[in-house]
Amino acid sequence: xxxxxxxxxxxxxxxxxxxxxxxxxxxxxxxxxxxxxxxxxxxxxxxxxxxxxxxxxxxxxxxxxxxxxxxxxxxxxxxxxxxxxxxxxxxxxxxxxxxxxxxxxxxxxxxxxxx
Amino acid sequence: xxxxxxxxxxxxxxxxxxxxxxxxxxxxxxxxxxxxxxxxxxxxxxxxxxxxxxxxxxxxxxxxxxxxxxxxxxxxxxxxxxxxxxxxxxxxxxxxxxxxxxxxxxxxxxx
Numbered sequence: 001x002x003x004x005x006x007x008x009x010x011x012x013x014x015x016x017x018x019x020x021x022x023x024x025x026x027x028x029x030x031x032x033x034x035x036x037x038x039x040x041x042x043x044x045x046x047x048x049x050x051x052x053x054x055x056x057x058x059x060x061x062x063x064x065x066x067x068x069x070x071x072x073x074x075x076x077x078x079x080x081x082x083x084x085x086x087x088x089x090x091x092x093x094x095x096x097x098x099x100x101x102x103x104x105x106x107x108x109x110x111x112x113x114x115x
Numbered sequence: 116x117x118x119x120x121x122x123x124x125x126x127x128x129x130x131x132x133x134x135x136x137x138x139x140x141x142x143x144x145x146x147x148x149x150x151x152x153x154x155x156x157x158x159x160x161x162x163x164x165x166x167x168x169x170x171x172x173x174x175x176x177x178x179x180x181x182x183x184x185x186x187x188x189x190x191x192x193x194x195x196x197x198x199x200x201x202x203x204x205x206x207x208x209x210x211x212x213x214x215x216x217x218x219x220x221x222x223x224x225x226x
Contacts, residue, residue, distance in 0.1 A: 091159075
């Protein structure tokens with residue numbers, strides 16, 4: 001079974017530039033999550049999709065971050081414009097169930113460095 | 116909001132010993148709690164889920180307990196091996212089913 005695929009693995013951009021991350025969840029998984037993990041901290045939920053609808057985006061900085069999940073499968077997360085404090089690993093996860101009372105599978109993440 | 120506390124100091128133990136990691140939480144008592152393992156440069160990997168009506172759950176050398184009175188979960192690795200060295204994260208939902216992760220505890224198992 002293929003896992004959660006994310007790209008790119010690494011990205012370095014200057015502040016005020018824009019960047020986009022892509023995620024392909026496990027086939028058949030209805031729920032998709034984007035997490036931000038700053039070095040030394042646990043993952044922080046940014047947005048949760050159920051199929052192609054947003055379930056929770058309360059911690060997404062909507063003035064600069066946006067995410068979409070077209071056709072309820074792949075998802076993209078965009079940052080525009082980036083700030084220095086956005087430097088982090090961005091993790092995508094998916095699960096069969098509606099919430100995290102079922103196992104969540106994580107991708108390897110995209111490490112973003114904003115300089 | 117839900118606050119999760121894991122020991123930020125690394126736990127160093129000798130191979131063969133039992134490692135015990137602690138996860139304490141405040142406020143809302145969750146219906147379940149999960150433990151994940153994270154290796155450097157990788158995403159977290161699910162290990163175990165324990166529900167509020169389960170006092171203990173086991174999987175091979177892993178054991179998790181869940182004490183809703185103490186608001187604490189303990190994660191044990193018996194007969195630890197150097198390959199068990201990693202960061203271990205606990206995760207639990209708040210009353211709006213928003214999932215929170217602790218900051219994790221790094222385990223170092225020395226041969």
